[in-house]
Amino acid sequence: xxxxxxxxxxxxxxxxxxxxxxxxxxxxxxxxxxxxxxxxxxxxxxxxxxxxxxxxxxxxxxxxxxxxxxxxxxxxxxxxxxxxxxxxxxxxxxxxxxxxxxxxxxxxxxxxxxxxxxxxxxxxxxxxxxxxxxxxxxxxxxxxxxxxxxxxxxxxxxxxxxxxxxxxxxxxxxxxxxxxxxxxxxxxxxxxxxxxxxxxxxxxxxxxxxxxxxxxxxxxxxxxxxxxxxxxxxxxxxxxxxxxxxxxxxxxxxxxxxxxxxxxxxxxxxxxxxxxxxxxxxxxxxxxxxxxxxxxxxxxxxxxxx
DNA sequence: GGATGTTTAAATCCTA
DNA sequence: TAGGATTTAAACATCC
Numbered sequence: 131x132x133x134x135x136x137x138x139x140x141x142x143x144x145x146x147x148x149x150x151x152x153x154x155x156x157x158x159x160x161x162x163x164x165x166x167x168x169x170x171x172x173x174x175x176x177x178x179x180x181x182x183x184x185x186x187x188x189x190x191x192x193x194x195x196x197x198x199x200x201x202x203x204x205x206x207x208x209x210x211x212x213x214x215x216x217x218x219x220x221x222x223x224x225x226x227x228x229x230x231x232x233x234x235x236x237x238x239x240x241x242x243x244x245x246x247x248x249x250x251x252x253x254x255x256x257x258x259x260x261x262x263x264x265x266x267x268x269x270x271x272x273x274x275x276x277x278x279x280x281x282x283x284x285x286x287x288x289x290x291x292x293x294x295x296x297x298x299x300x301x302x303x304x305x306x307x308x309x310x311x312x313x314x315x316x317x318x319x320x321x322x323x324x325x326x327x328x329x330x331x332x333x334x335x336x337x338x339x340x341x342x343x344x345x346x347x348x349x350x351x352x353x354x355x356x357x358x359x360x361x362x363x364x365x366x367x368x369x370x371x372x373x374x375x376x377x378x379x380x381x382x383x384x385x386x387x388x389x390x391x392x393x394x395x396x397x398x399x400x401x402x403x404x405x406x407x408x409x410x411x412x413x414x415x416x417x418x419x420x421x422x423x424x425x426x427x428x429x430x431x432x433x434x435x436x
Numbered sequence: 437g438g439a440t441g442t443t444t445a446a447a448t449c450c451t452a
Numbered sequence: 453t454a455g456g457a458t459t460t461a462a463a464c465a466t467c468c
Contacts, residue, residue: 214440
């Protein structure tokens with residue numbers, strides 16, 4: 131069974147759904163958001179199968195981006211040239227996949243359903259922080275080299291890792307270099323320090339967001355921190371959507387480990403050189419199971435929780 | 437005009 | 453077997 135490395139599947143169709151492929155692409159990017167063209171590029175770069183019939187699968191991929199609530203659109207800064215918006219993963223889509231299998235989600239991610247869940251309330255602070263961080267990145271045109279500008283100096287060890295996060299995908303014991311991204315997120319959780327950046331970038335939008343008498347209807351936990359709920363929902367307008375980290379739970383923890391085995395080889399070939407040098411990333415000793423095996427193989431699951 | 441984004445519909449696959 | 457998830461196709465709108 132071929133491992134999911136670059137060109138691994140040659141002309142065979144990879145056992146990943148478009149949602150999975152898109153999520154991989156987004157999470158492979160340090161900013162955790164990519165324009166459509168970059169998502170295309172990521173997929174074609176790794177899976178030769180998708181270098182053909184591009185019109186077909188790209189249409190499907192666009193359909194998935196629009197149709198699935200797990201993807202949120204982040205508009206470009208007004209003075210930032212370029213076509214299309216950035217796409218990011220919804221903060222709370224982390225437990226979509228079961229047992230680390232990219233093949234099929236256990237349930238469709240719906241925002242309203244998600245909001246009814248208690249864990250959202252528990253994680254709203256970090257959600258808001260990540261929302262603001264990514265929005266600010268989009269608004270300011272900030273990319274990887276400038277990420278440090280958002281490090282507010284409060285560094286704390288992070289216990290959460292997004293299941294699609296590159297650090298989860300690549301290595302079980304991965305630690306973010308410098309703990310920048312996550313420490314930044316956590317530091318922002320306390321007081322949303324990107325307020326100024328957002329208000330500068332989108333004064334009209336942000337003022338609307340924080341205005342208590344805003345016509346934007348908000349309900350549930352999002353009201354607490356003035357999130358433009360509509361932007362997080364399917365069919366939402368292009369208000370600055372805000373992706374956020376998922377609160378860790380048993381499912382995502384297991385998923386994270388599971389992803390490691392599935393995709394470490396796959397993403398270790400990433401041209402973005404995100405791969406940490408974890409000795410545990412070497413999966414050359416064993417071939418990953420087929421997706422269906424992944425889904426049901428108890429041996430793998432036991433490995434995943436180690 | 438091409439890329440991007442939205443929406444609808446139908447077929448197929450998979451799981452409970 | 454029903455219902456949900458995924459894939460594919462297509463039409464249409466918008467933006468650069």
